[in-house]
Amino acid sequence: MALTGLFLCFFLIIHLLGNLQLLLPKEEAQLQYNLYSHFLSGNILIKIVSYVLYASILLHTIDAIYLSTKAKKASGETYVKDKRNRASKWYSRQMMLLGTIVFAFLVIHFKDFWYPYKFGSIETDINGNKDLYSLVVVSFQELWYVILYAVAILALGFHLLHGFFSAFRSVGLYHPYYTKIVKTIGIGFAVLMTFGYLIIPFYIFLKL
Amino acid sequence: MKIYLKIWRQKNKDTKGQLEDHTLDNVSAEMSFLEMLDMLNLKLAKSGERPVEFDHDCREGICGQCGVMINGIAHGPLKNTTTCQLHMRSFKDGDTIYIEPFKAKAFPVIRDLKVDRTGFDDIIAAGGYVSVNTGQAPEANSIPVTHNEAEAAFDSAACIGCGACVATCKNASAALFTSAKISQFTHLPQGKKESAKRTVDMVNRMEELDFGHCTNTEACQIECPQDISVLNIAKMNFEYNKAKLKK
Structure with missing residues (x-):
């Protein structure tokens, strides 16, 4: 769980950096983004990493289902009066729910962009690269689609807020000083990823 | 004070339990929570x-025998306090108090508020000891132990094994107990030798029993009467991963 989670965190950074190119001025962004997408789909190293990514998503999901089932079985009968919530953050208890939202979002995300780019027929730009840029921009003209993204990214943000430091604990980081640092980095990382990924749909919706 | 109780009654493991209403008059604020139960x-x-059956022994907060859910919180509303060290001054006249046993599949109810915590004994039996013949007490300075290490070992050893961590955890995980x-x-030279085997054996035993998996919500430390640090769990994970990689 921790290892796949940390790999997915690493992927989030790279994915965000690449997609921030969408915020460039329109003409520049279109050609550059399409060229970037073409480069990614042709590179053998990226291909290997992408298979690791698919495997990580699947393993992370399977492990989550296993742990939730085990927890449900272990919990036994419920308390009539239950005030245990005072001892922990809501998002640390709702990782499965947040993860399910993110997973559902991923299905939509893959269907709308990954599948058409890989297997569909989309138009090309003047350089002859597949015009993924226009596909993205057109999608984000719909308000409901932008809201869907916002909900999913907020869920991801809270998922990271707990998941990042939790992953380090699971691999065994126990030093009091460094665990504090990792917790702070985790908060920064979650905030940065949330805002970074939120800017893109809102910027395109409002400006383009 | 007048206190209204909603208290869990259950005949045995196989029957279903339910809350029963009782009212107590003239409860003194100086009484401990267990003395209030004695009164009932x-x-x-x-x-x-x-009578209502409940576990208790030393009534000094060090044995780990007592432990019930009081108003939905393990050992009641006070921080770092066992049930026996909770006093009725923490409640007001006319309060309703819900009292339930610790609930987890690994802690089946024996009767009323008494639960079977044999699972903890099983985990200890899997490796929670030093398997050398120590003989007589050695000369105190013959094995040097730094002050910080001795303190850290003692902080972990302060776990009284009451089970509040399991009762509080949403996954019913025994990770805090096992890791402590x-x-x-x-932390100590006498225990270091068998560290890898002990960790693997105890963690594996914990996994085999009906406990859930730790997801680092950290609720266990908050409700632990001894404030056992969750970093013990991280240290256990470190020792476990190290032992597995070395194999």
């Missing part, structure tokens, strides 16, 4: 009813 039991015994029992040895 006296009343029940006098009227020919079956592993860490108390890992």
Whole structure:
């Protein structure tokens, strides 16, 4: 769980950096983004990493289902009066729910962009690269689609807020000083990823 | 004070339990929580009813025997306090108090508020000891232990094994208990030798029993009467991963 989670965190950074190119001025962004997408789909190293990514998503999901089932079985009968919530953050208890939202979002995300780019027929730009840029921009003209993204990214943000430091604990980081640092980095990382990924749909919706 | 109780009654493992209403008059604020239960039991015994069964031993907060859910919180509303060290001054006249046993599949109810915590003994039996013949007490300075290490070992050893961590955890995980029992040895030279085997054996035993998996919500430390640090769990994970990689 921790290892796949940390790999997915690493992927989030790279994915965000690449997609921030969408915020460039329109003409520049279109050609550059399409060229970037073409480069990614042709590179053998990226291909290997992408298979690791698919495997990580699947393993992370399977492990989550296993742990939730085990927890449900272990919990036994419920308390009539239950005030245990005072001892922990809501998002640390709702990782499965947040993860399910993110997973559902991923299905939509893959269907709308990954599948058409890989297997569909989309138009090309003047350089002859597949015009993924226009596909993205057109999608984000719909308000409901932008809201869907916002909900999913907020869920991801809270998922990271707990998941990042939790992953380090699971691999065994126990030093009091460094665990504090990792917790702070985790908060920064979650905030940065949330805002970074939120800017893109809102910027395109409002400006383009 | 007048106190209204909603208290869990269950005949045995196989029957279903439910809350039963009782009212106590003249409860003194100086009474401990268990003395209040004694008062209830006296009343029940006098009227020919079956007294409420609950675990207790030292009543000094160090044995780990007592432990119930009080108003939905393990050991009640105070921080770092066992049930026996909770006093009725924490409640007001006319309060309703819900009292339930610790609930987890690994802690089946024996009767009323008494639960079977044999699972903890099983985990200890899997490796929570030093397997050398120590003989007589050695000369105190013959094995040097730094002050910080001794303190860290003692902090872990402060776990009284009450089970509040399991009762509080949304996954019913025994990670805090197991990790404290592993860490108390890992810090010391006598315990270090068998550290890898002990960690693997105890973690594996914990996994085999009906406990859930730790997801680092950290609720266990908040409700632990001894404030056992969740970093013990991280240390256990470190020792476990190290042992597995070395294999």
